[in-house]
Amino acid sequence: MNTSVAPNVAIVTGAGRGIGAAISEQLARDGWRVLGFDLTWPATNAPALQSRTQVDVADYDAVAQAVDGAEATHGPIGLVVNNAGITRDAAAHKMDPRSQWSAVLNVNLTGAFHLCRAALPHMRARKFGRIVNISSMNALRGQFGQANYAAAKAGMIAMTKSIAQENASLGITANCIAPGFIDTDMTRAMRPDILVAEAAKIPVGRKGTPDDIAAAVVFLSSAAASFITGQVLSVNGGQLMP
Numbered sequence: 277m278n279t280s281v282a283p284n285v286a287i288v289t290g291a292g293r294g295i296g297a298a299i300s301e302q303l304a305r306d307g308w309r310v311l312g313f314d315l316t317w318p319a320t321n322a323p324a325l326q327s328r329t330q331v332d333v334a335d336y337d338a339v340a341q342a343v344d345g346a347e348a349t350h351g352p353i354g355l356v357v358n359n360a361g362i363t364r365d366a367a368a369h370k371m372d373p374r375s376q377w378s379a380v381l382n383v384n385l386t387g388a389f390h391l392c393r394a395a396l397p398h399m400r401a402r403k404f405g406r407i408v409n410i411s412s413m414n415a416l417r418g419q420f421g422q423a424n425y426a427a428a429k430a431g432m433i434a435m436t437k438s439i440a441q442e443n444a445s446l447g448i449t450a451n452c453i454a455p456g457f458i459d460t461d462m463t464r465a466m467r468p469d470i471l472v473a474e475a476a477k478i479p480v481g482r483k484g485t486p487d488d489i490a491a492a493v494v495f496l497s498s499a500a501a502s503f504i505t506g507q508v509l510s511v512n513g514g515q516l517m518p
């Protein structure tokens with residue numbers, strides 16, 4: 277339970293569905309006041325969220341404005357979770373440089389930088405912050421058809437380690453989670469035969485759930501994890517042991 281007096285406002289990107297919705301719910305149960313940033317919002321209100329803001333994480337000005345607005349309206353931001361992500365799969369030799377390569381880099385890597393960039397000055401001024409970035413197992417091994425996605429998620433790991441070094445002395449931790457195969461819209465969009473084959477490769481014998489990832493976010497955001505920074509926590513049912 278987050279019982280410390282540290283800032284307890286959290287921003288979660290991509291909070292409208294999938295892993296981001298589960299992260300928001302578990303953080304709220306842990307005592308965080310959760311603000312959701314997302315591209316579009318479902319019609320029904322997510323009860324875990326204090327606010328729902330429409331933000332494209334690829335747009336720095338929009339992110340910076342939303343962060344400053346959140347600080348003014350809800351108070352000091354203690355945690356940012358960079359969860360928003362997209363896939364635009366194609367083999368590298370057929371990948372469109374703009375609609376597939378740049379689109380994925382702009383959201384999955386640059387989008388995460390944007391939120392860190394906007395939140396860090398606030399965190400540094402208060403000498404407290406938690407950053408949790410949702411990377412991927414495929415950042416650690418590559419994946420057929422995902423040169424864009426794997427590169428973005430690997431870049432996120434290097435960015436996180438750099439931010440961890442720059443801010444460790446100021447009470448700010450930055451870590452990544454590398455999910456394996458998680459049952460969400462993103463994986464349900466895969467070809468059914470590939471989906472079955474991928475699920476069969478998981479040693480624990482089941483697909484991951486959004487709650488499996490959310491539990492790891494809660495831990496890395498907690499006071500118990502204050503000595504953990506610059507790390508990559510794999511949550512993948514044993515599929516990859518880097």
Ligand code: NAP
Pocket residue numbers: 289290291292293294295296313314315316317331332333334358359360361362383387410411412413454455456457458459460461462463
């Ligand atoms: P998802 O169900 O497709 O949800 C992605 C969320 O990100 C949606 O709410 C989406 O908003 C939002 N989003 C997309 N582009 C955005 C943008 N430009 N600005 C703001 N929000 C944006 O995906 P998921 O499976 O929950 O994945 C969440 C994260 O985990 C992603 O970063 C993904 O790469 C990572 N991950 C997932 C798996 C897996 O197996 N599912 C494995 C490894 C890593 P809209 O609803 O408006 O589209």
